Amino acid sequence: MKGCWAAPSHATMKNIGRSITAVVVIGLSLLFFENHQAAKYAALTASNTFDIDAYVTRGLGRGFENPPISDFDKAKVVTLHSLSVLGHNKTDAPIPLAFSPSPFVPNLHISKAKEVSSAGVSLSKPLIVGTIRMGFGHHRIAYATASWGIDSGSETLFHDLLAVESPEAGLIKRTDELYSKGSRLASELGGLIETTWGGFTSKSGDANALRTAYQLAEVLKPLLKGLDINQPIIATHSLVGLTAIAAGFKNVINLVIDNHPQWFLVVPGALNLVQGPKTLGKLLRMGVPETDVRLAGHWVPSDLVKNAEADSLVRLERVRAGAPLRILLPVGGAGAQRRWVSQLLEALGPLITKGSVQVIINAGDHKHMRGAFEEVLERMGMKPNDGYEVVTTIEGVHRFCSERRNATEPAHGVTLFAFDTYFPAVAATDLLSRVSDVLACKPSELAFYPLPKLMLRRVGDHEADSALRANELGEGTEEMREVSEAVSWIRLMLTRPAYLRNMNKRVIANVGAGVYDGCKNAVATALEMQKGTYSSWDASSKYETLDEMEDAGEHTVEGGRGLRRMMEAEGECIVSFDASSKYETLDEMDSA
Template sequence: MQEKSFGDETSPALLSGPGSPNRRPGAQDLPEAIASVGETFRGLLGFALKWDSLVSLTEDTSVGGREKLDEIYFVQKVKLGQGSFGTVWRAKNRKSGITVAIKQMDKASMPKRGVKRHDIEREVSMMRACSHEYITKLYDTFEDQTSIYLALEYCDGGDFGDKVRELGPVIKEEDTAEWMRQMCEALYHLHSKGICHRDIKPDNFMVLGDSTLKLSDFGLAVHLPPGGILTDKCGTPAFMAPEQHMMPVHSRGYGFPVDMWAAGVSMHCAMGGAFCRLCCNRPSESGDALDELGKPWPEKQTEEFVGLEASCRDRSYVNRMMWLTFAGFPKINAWERQVAWEAVPSPIVNGLSLLEQSQSNTPESLKVLAEALKTQKTVIVGSVRMGYGHHRIAYSALTWALELGGKPFLLDILSPDCIEAAVVRNMDKQYSRMSRIASNLGGVFDAIWGKMMLQGDANALRLSLALAQRIRGIMAAFPKDVPVITTHPFVGNMAVACGFKHVINLIFDNLPQYFVLVPGALNLVQSPSYFDKLLDMGCPAKSLRLAGHWVSSDLCINAVADSKSRIERSEQNLPRRFLIAVGGAGAQSAFLSGLLSAMAPLLREKKIRIYLNCGDHKHIADAVVSKLKDLELDWNEVTSSEGTVSLCKKEALDLLEEPPNWKAVTVFRFDSHFAAFRCTDLVIRVADVLVTKPSELAFFPVPKLHIRRVGAHEAHSAVRAQELGDGSVECREVPHAMQKLGQLIEPQSPLFRLMNECIIKAAEQKVYEGSKVACEFAFGAQ
């Protein structure tokens, strides 16, 4: 075939010199390589060649049904992608062993998307006509009564759009030049066949290996005869050329140059253009593309749930943060990842099963796990070990599930040894480190960190969704019909991304932020004000419920009796017992040291007792012991769950006395994370007052002395306690905390009595039974 350029009979030398296929441009060749790309643009802009080798559009594309497909290929249970009406599976040719991608298109969904049979036939014929190293190969086609199957070349690097977003600002110009050479070669071949693609963008190029691009998705491709123009408006808007956008008033139509315009936009995107990072995520017009996924899932979820569209800056921010989050970690393909799990009985809580990583990832082991999770009233309670708060909330749901006769399984997404968990562990490590620095240094550092903790905006939600989608492999192995209660949005969004049908998100905190939401789940809140504010933020009412506080069953059931015992102890002027709970981030060492010094005279005179739970923070426990020695105070130590349970029996509130030879200080320290946070739940039932930062513990049915918060978002939890009357204001300095302590230890203290009476009233109104409500939703009782 003779090649024709615009207005000239000679064939242009499109890809010669440094940008030729035989030579990859290096840094020293960059100017020549970019110049070569420019020449390619100019040479192809008007390119229109005769139609010569395209097969007939009316030719039957089917070579056999599903039986024939299975005869030639072994289709693996690995989903590579999910489209608007189709799924892509990984498969192997039984004879050659070549890995392929099987694109399965559901016939029933096609009419809903405005796609007809001849559209599929056109796409197939276009791909058959094009055999080129930078165009995805079509090996076979199959058809049965329900689906059409395309056996395509398997590209292990995913799509180019994801690669651009993943690499972000580290993309080199010489790499961009090489990618553009490949794009232009693919388009040169396409146009030489008289085919106009009409949907060129990074997301429609697949990546083979590290750097080879393969043009794919011919759903909008059409034959364009020489001199012809196209007049139907289609494509991805942000990649469409001006002549497409200006139709029909200011433009007669368009031709091959629109593909080159889109290639130029793609080049700008690959070179870090902020506008084009936005463009990669823009949807095509409804029904145009055969397999157009539209906006990325995180962006789509956010927009559909709270009605907020992402701007260019928003998308750039999320992409940059995702790149920073995964920097230094090996690349993972989320669709192919699946962590294996097994259920083992908890050594601490009877009836509770722990989900632990299994060394076996066989169909048999997955079947065993599925059978274990199919029992009646089963629920997975998913949490993340970020401090103690999320695990404590999970514990409250677990206890209520057991109380209601259910079979709960605890999932900690940080427990497996995998890349996904390592990424989240690194995030938690940085959070804990910054929390300790801000709390101990105070001043401007505390102010900056506090402000950062208030940035749970729509971008934080998009980032949470993007992260959940990338690490979804942690939960991919579980049966999707098992109800899931989640205590962190990472877990909830991961469950939704995996396709779980029944997800219940327990929203922690009392500060309304988009970050805490899980689109696609039932979001439960603890306070009426929170419910009202989330509605104002655009959260749909059908996805919200006011449940109550996240409190364990034992504390709820005994809240009234324990409060009456506390009042009676006060009337008998027994020493007031204070439980000091150190937060999971271990960020209160400086404040704690000052508080112990201020309490020392009262402890020596045995006017008060303190139970000090240092958790599993060895540095905190060592510092406390050293401080007690300096203050010349005696103390007891408890280091196990068994020891905690024994102490709670001997020192129960309703005994109305102190044990013989009691010491003013009892220090709790543990090696186990679970035993560490559970200790506070147990010891609350023998304490008069809980001394805590206004975290998840601010919602518990016990009189509370709130001390200095770690993050600014926690201040709103103290506000909720004041609304109910069961907790103090936040005392950010030690003198203020001691002033409030003095009010609580007065003989027959009015403040102490008021707090207990408010607890009794709230308990009778079931304010503290939020976790029970969550379990009832999980079991279908609500």
């Protein structure tokens, strides 16, 4: 009869029963696995040098503690650690190291695993810059830090964990390969893959990620134990900082690499230096003690910082003279963005042909990127030395920069830089930045550089906050998600020069406020640690407000003017720089 309920058949009931049984069995199995893995956590962490759980759980204290680690979290950390080490036999034996002069950077020393016959050079009390060659970013920041170490006259050692050939270095290399592959796939495929990868890079850096990273650091200790643990070490990758803490280093400085605060980027037991106030505030709110975090400024090489104001004045003169807009387009170390940057290059074709825009491309050491760009240039009707030039040596980079400083324009509208080796691939962008009008890049470590920036599409969601930092400082655009957006902003720079003038004036203001002095301050702090004179400025501060500090006349640059500049740089007040401004610098305005 219609509408009547028919009892399920015996076979149907049997299948339902089997399904319920299967769910129960799977649930019990997962519960058993969780309990089994969680039980291993105590043994895994028993010999740790540092108690990560106590550090994370402490939170703000006084009733505002963070939740303690759960059994599920313990099981997760144990499982992830097992996958990271894959049966690697842990040892505390140090790997003997040999030091030698860098073949690329004068007065810099590098390290590698010592061979039986190798002698090397002796270093007494080096300033150690520790890094990992993962993409270009961590190395770029390490070279930037080393440049200030060299300027200070200190013996400076560049210690790349991947350069120390060993089973431990192999563990890191495998992780780097997976990350690079993920970045390339996300950039090329977009859509769901990009969304998933973005979420992974921005939301997976929780306390469990820190716990997992620290357990790996306990395994990597031999990579640092060949160094003097009494010397300060500046880490440009949190894993290096964690390994230094695990190895017993007394003075560890961790450079927090971007503007997206995550536990994964924190090194408990170290001084964590950050580039902007947003990161400072959020790390404090997460529970990082005041003595363990400090606002330092952006990670920028000494050459760029010392010449930032002069280079900005040159850019202002180029805007005034109506010179072609010279755009630097570098690619990242993971080799992502091939399709996006290729589309942008092709979209700029009419402006390049017209002579309104010059494009400098750094394809790095990625052969597939060079090939992709050459295909695009060929479609645009350009050939080598007939529309574009190819530069393949670091000497060629220096020559190109020297010619631009002599106020000569490139012979072609496009210059493609492509290299066979790693160092020039990284260094070229730093050198070329000084002779470029605009840096067009994803919001990576380059988002913090002292020149006007066109922020291109991010590869991971964690990069979004770096674009916001540049935009809020007034020397970078918002992030361009589509090629058409990027082209429209380039047209804006060409047709509304007041916008580009303002960006350069903001760079000059930021220089005066010390915004770009992060690496300089990191090195100065490390040298204080080396001499035993370092103390936490936060713990000893007697001022509650900027007004109190200004009234006392302390910690300002040129008195109240320096404080005003600091406030301007952080967006606390607005200075009008319109198209009719007759002042090229803040000093000129102050004098008037």
